Amino acid sequence: MTTAVDEQVWVPVCDYAALEPESGVAALLPGGTQVALFRTGDGAVHALSNLDPFSGAMVLARGIVGDRDGVPVVASPMHKQAFDLRTGQCLDDDRVRVTTHAARVVDGWVEVAVT
Amino acid sequence: MTRTLVVVGHGMVGHRLVQALRDRDSSGVWRVVVLGEEPRAAYDRVALSSYADSWDATRLALDGGHNDDLVELRLGDPVTAIDRTARTVTTASGRRQSYDALVLATGSRPFVPPVPGHDLPGCFTYRTIEDLDAIRAAAGAAAGDGVVVGGGLLGLEAANLLRRLGLRTRVVELAPRLMPLQVDEGGGAVLRRLVERLDLSVHCGVSTRAVESAVDGLRVVLSDGTELAAGLVVFSAGVRPRDELARACGLAVGERGGVLVDLACRTSDERVYAVGEVAAVEGRCYGLVGPGYAMAEVVADRLLGGSATFPGADTATKLKLLGVDVASFGDAHAVTEGALEVVHNDPVSGCYKKLVVSDNPRDAGTLLGGVLVGDASSYATLRTLVGRTLPTDPGSLIAPAGATGATGSGVGVDALPADAQVCSCNAVTKSRIQEAIVVDGCADVPAIKACTRAGTACGSCVPMLRQLLSSCGVEQSTALCEHFPQSRAELFEIVRATGVRTFGELVARHGRGRGCDICKPVVASVLASLGTGHVLQGDQVSLQDTNDRFLANMQRNGTYSVVPRIPGGEITPDRLLVIAEVARDFGLYTKITGGQRIDLFGATVDQLPAIWRRLVDAGFESGHAYGKALRTVKSCVGSTWCRYGVQDSVGLAIELELRYRGLRSPHKVKAAVSGCARECAEARNKDFGIIATEEGWNLYVGGNGGFRPRHADLLVSDVDKETLVRLVDRFLMFYVRTADRLQRTSTWIEAMEGGLDHLRDVVVEDSLGIAADLEAAMAEHVANYADEWRGVLEDPEKLARFTSFVNAPGVPDPSISFRAERGQRVPVLLPVPGVPGAGEVAEVKR
Structure with a gap:
């Protein structure tokens, strides 16, 4: 089911309708990688590593989605650090950034890129 | 080498002396032996009247002094003689104790006028826990009338006790007005009217000629011939220093009694000190605990080689008597030569305010003192201005709020000098509070309280603490977060009033942006508190x-x-x-x-x-262990099984837990019910705790374990179950509606203007007229629980x-x-x- 585009492999994950606005879900990629998929209120889809780097727990998908000064963020459910949904940058500690994945919607399906 | 200090008397000042000495004497120079007459250790006699709230003496206990090898407390064995040559004291039991230094802290005794019949059965004084127990026992037997001889501060407190014990109460005062020491004629008149509204009769300007036995109790005969029937009589006509030990051993005494001491609190014998009400500092006795504490500090310092002197005493007083605010400070009676009095007198609303200022044309008046009756909200600011030039004309400082465009408190904290005492209970200056804010980083009132102790006693300075925070540039913004400029309480009212039921609509109409991990759970909680269905329905799931x-x-x-x-x-x-x-x-x-x-x-x-x-x-x-909601109502096993239980604590705990289960609130809510005063359920560290009494239930609120432990305060006592549930309904719903996000009930009450008194006014007295609404909201919660x-x-x-x-x-x-x-x-x-x-x-x- 995978397709190669510019060295990226797009993995179809789920029906776009399975994502609720301003919410996240966890997805399991081939090889065991966990991503947190978010749909923001404007319809955009973002994919971050599900691993909360501060606690070592796979929980970012269960954080609250919102914005900080207009930056779309998810707040870790463990200790509330906020991460930029677009870049993975932690807004509370500039030394910390979580891995991001490109994400897109094709024919109503959400796809995540793995490199 | 260790030396021996003997302290005679273990009242509040004796206790403070021992504490102050032990705090400073880190190398253990002094061993302390305290010899007390009363059968119990020092307690908070200033709060004696509050003993009648619970009849639980442990609530008056003073902190500290336990388990100290260098302090020995011998109670119930009064000192009967002092031998200054041998440097020994002898107690009633014949025990002899030698000393290197001796402190007399024997306090005062109530003065009972030597009228015929003053010692008949049914006559009492008002100074100790034992006195109150005796009055209570007699009141139970002699329902009907009570007479209090003495209309001063303690007399009115005694009158209030008799009233609470169900007696028709009359107060007899020799002076032409009540509280003659503290208030002037105008203030006395307003005070009298306020007191008479509470069904107390007042007889001023008459003395007591005799107390006589009558068929059904006693009869008090007044100097004007009036005869008052009385089931019991309480004498509260002032106090006299207990200086008899000092007289017997030849120490100098003051002209009007009291052990004469210098500014070092030293008597005519350099090894003997006197502190508290028994001490006549340069001839003058002080009947307040504040000056007594100051003397204790002086002596502790002197015993360790210091050179402290008694700084003089502030005799300012503020109290709430029978619900009436009375305050008096500085030269309240305008005895300073050329003093001018500026008066605002409103007998209709029951408010009297007077400022005494110097007649100095150049500085527009230095504040000398004042009297406040009915509304003492400006007391904290005004008393710190005594001896200083007023920042504005005195009339505007006591004008009613709004009359001059000024606020009710008249003068802002900014006008105070840095060394002004903002909290007089704990002697905390404005500069110390500013330091706490700027240097120690205190960002709110509870933090200042924890850091400086300011505002922790009577609480009257809390509004000034708030002003100081904002004048130090600490943003006291009540905005919830960057998305909502409103406080949680304001958002609650918006949601309640507008019927908005989604976060999206709320943030679009009343906020900005998309929300965050602060405002989203708050809105979810508010929606849940308002009973809008399952917490995971609709867009609520993404808020949680x-x-x-x-x-x-x-x-x-x-x-x-x-x-x-x-x-x-x-x-x-x-x-x-x-x-x-x-x-x-x-x-x-x-x-x-x-x-x-x-x-x-x-x-x-x-x-x-x-x-x-x-x-x-x-x-x-x-079990809602995950929610900012009612968690548990813990209980002890109660009267069903326990040999000591007096009520069914388990039954009540279950009923309450099932009643309030699922109630979403600003923070978690914990509760407990204990079946007797032994308190095995630890109810006093809960948000609301209930302790059984012989007559019903006592309700405590605002307790906390955790990071900042706090004992819950008594809200009401001896209520039946129906009343109890009604009050808890109101308390919880008031908390749900008005507290800040993640504010436990303890900090909610601490930060509340007016504190526990205000809470009691709202919850028990329904001063805001919202009780029915709160109860209805709770009834709806109970009905819709799932x-x-x-x-x-x-x-x-x-x-x-x-x-x-x-x-x-x-x-x-x-x-x-x-x-x-x-x-x-x-x-x-x-x-x-x-x-x-x-x-x-x-x-x-x-």
């Missing part, structure tokens, strides 16, 4: 913190713990078996909680519904969210693993990848 979203408590490896409700901590063996079987079958770590229930750890998101199914089928429901776990199990759409992976719903999270410890499973934590200092990171504060 993970605990509320999964109706379980997230643990450090991302799994959850499950706590079924066990109301009151009562559980049958069969139900215990159900929990045990569920825990075993799902491999859950099992632990008994502090709230008398059982926590099951290690459930993954996808396991939660299966666990709930088993529990719900067996009759369990959610178990949240069952709500998920019965709704496929909600159920579908409880999966590990959106693309692999049946696959367990491979990152979660366990190891065994003491026979149970505990989480194996993943290494934390490349985060500097991780593991030390606590919650990020914003």
Whole structure:
């Protein structure tokens, strides 16, 4: 089911309708990688590593989605650090950034890129 | 070498002296022997009248002084003689004790006018716990009339006690007005009117000629011939220093009594000091605890070689008597030559204010003193201005709010000099508070209280603490977060009034942006408090913190713990078996909680519904351990089983837990019910705690364990169950509506303007007229309660969210693993990848 585009492999994950606005879900990629998929209120889809780097727990998908000064963020459910949904940058500690994945919607399906 | 200090008398000042000395004497120079006459250790005699709130003497206990090898307390054995040559004292039991230094802290005795019959049975004084016990016992036997001889501060407190004990009460005062020492004629007149509204009769300007036996009790005969029937008589006509020991051993005494001391509090014998009410500092005795404490500090310093001197005393007083504010400070009677009086007198509203100022044309008047009756809100500011030039004309300082465009308190804290005492109870200056804010980083009133102790006693300076915070540039913004300029309480009212039921609409109409992890859970909580259905319905699911979203408590490896409700901590063996079987079958770590229930750890998101199914089928429901909501109502076993119990605490705890279960609130709410005064349920560290009495229930509020422990305060005593439930309904709903986000009841009350008194006014007296509304809101909550776990199990759409992976719903999270410890499973934590200092990171504060 995978397709190669510019060295990226797009993995179809789920029906776009399975994502609720301003919410996240966890997805399991081939090889065991966990991503947190978010749909923001404007319809955009973002994919971050599900691993909360501060606690070592796979929980970012269960954080609250919102914005900080207009930056779309998810707040870790463990200790509330906020991460930029677009870049993975932690807004509370500039030394910390979580891995991001490109994400897109094709024919109503959400796809995540793995490199 | 250790020397011996003997302290004669263990009242408040004797106690403070011992504390002050032990705090400073780190090398243990002094061994202290305290010889007390009373059968009990020092207690808070200033708060003696509050003993009648609970009849529980332990509530008057003073802090400290326990388990100190260098302090020996011998009670119930008064000193009868002092031998200054041999440097010994002898007690009533014949015991002799030598001393290197001696401190007389024998206090005062009530003055009983030597009228015929003053010692008849049925005549009492008002100074000790034993006095109050005796009055209470006699009042029970002699219902009807009570007479208090003396209309000063203590006389009015005694009158209030008789009134509370159900007696028709009359006050007889020799002076032409009540509280003649503190208030002037105008203030006395207003005070009298306010007091008479409370069904107390007042006879001023007459003396007591005799107390006589009558057929059905006593008869008090006044100098004008009036005869008052009395079941009992309380004499409260001032005090006299207990200087007899000093007289007998030849120490100098003051002209009007009291042991004569210099500014070092030293008597005519350099080894002997006197402190407190028995001391006549340069001839003058002080009947207030503040000056007594100052003397204790002086003597502690002197004993350790210091050179402290008595700084003079502020005799300013402010009190609330029978619900009436009375304050007096400085030269209240305008005895300074050329003093001018500026008066605002409003007998209709029951408010009298007078400022005494110097007649100096150049500085427009230095404040010399004042009297406030009916409204003493400006006391804290005004008394700190005594001796200073007023910042504005005195008339505007006491004008009613709004009359001059000025605020009620007249003068801002900015006008105060740096060394002004903002908190006079604990002698905290304006500059110390500013330092706490600027240097120590105190950002709110509770922080200032914890740091400086300012505002922790009478609380009258709390509004000034707030002003100081803002004048120091500490943003006292009540905005919830960057998305809502409103406070939580304001948002609550908006949601309640407008009927807006989605976050999207609320933030669009009343806020900005998309929301965040602060405002979203608050709005979800407000919606839940208003009873808008299941917490996971509609857009609410995306507002919930993970605990509320999964109706379980997230643990450090991302799994959850499950706590079924066990109301009151009562559980049958069969139900215990159900929990045990569920825990075993799902491999859950099992632990008994502090709230008398059982926590099951290690459930993954996808396991939660299966666990709930088993529990719900067996009759369990959610315990809301995950919510900012009522948690548990803990109980002791109570009168059903306990030999000491006086009420059914388990039954009440279950009833209350079932009544308030599921109530969403600004923070978690914990409660407990104890079946007797032994308090085995630890109700006084709960948000609301109930302790059984012989007559009913005492309700305490605002207790806390945790980070900042605080004992709950007594709200009402001896109420029946119906009244109790009504008051808890009001208390909880008032809290739900008005507290800030994550503000426990303890800090809510501490930060409240007017504190506990205001809370009592609102909840018990219904001063805001909202009690019926609060009760109705609670009735609606009770009627609409539904178990949240069952709500998920019965709704496929909600159920579908409880999966590990959106693309692999049946696959367990491979990152979660366990190891065994003491026979149970505990989480194996993943290494934390490349985060500097991780593991030390606590919650990020914003």
